[in-house]
Amino acid sequence: MKGESIVILLVEDEEAHAEIVRRSFKANRIANRLMHVADGEAALNYLYQRNEFSDPATSPRPGIVLLDLRLPKIDGLDVLKAIKTDPKLAAIPVVILTTSQAEADIAKACNNHVNSYLVKPVNFAQFNQLMEIFGFYWLAWNHSPY
Secondary structure, three states: OOOOEEEEEEEEEOOHHHHHHHHHHHOOOOOOOOEEEEHHHHHHHOOOHHHOOOOOOOOOOOOOOOOOOOOOOHHHHHHHHHHHHHHOOOOOOEEEOOOOHHHHHHHHHHOOOOOEEEOOOOOOOHHHHHHHHHHHHHHHHHOOOO
């Protein structure tokens, strides 16, 4: 599948942050399909293709998950743990995208096998630059098992 567009699952409860990600992807010509869910329960439903996400044609398996930590219903760390302990999902790269720089959060994410941990910059230009680098690294340069 190298060279093909992959689906990015964005798990973000703040609509303004999700919109910044969308705009940054557009500005940086990241053409991958972005699927957005607003809470941890919806993320797991999407990944397990349950409920409103049961159709693989409209809810395809993501090639990467961009995951916020502080989520309603099911916390981001619990979503990460569910992904990384399920043999069917464990190979999907998970990138934490959060405002938290707390060492405890970083350690918990690393202990649950996160693939990368990114802190959201407050400045839009810096956030846009972060998304550009994310696009190059994870979507162009990185080799995945898919």
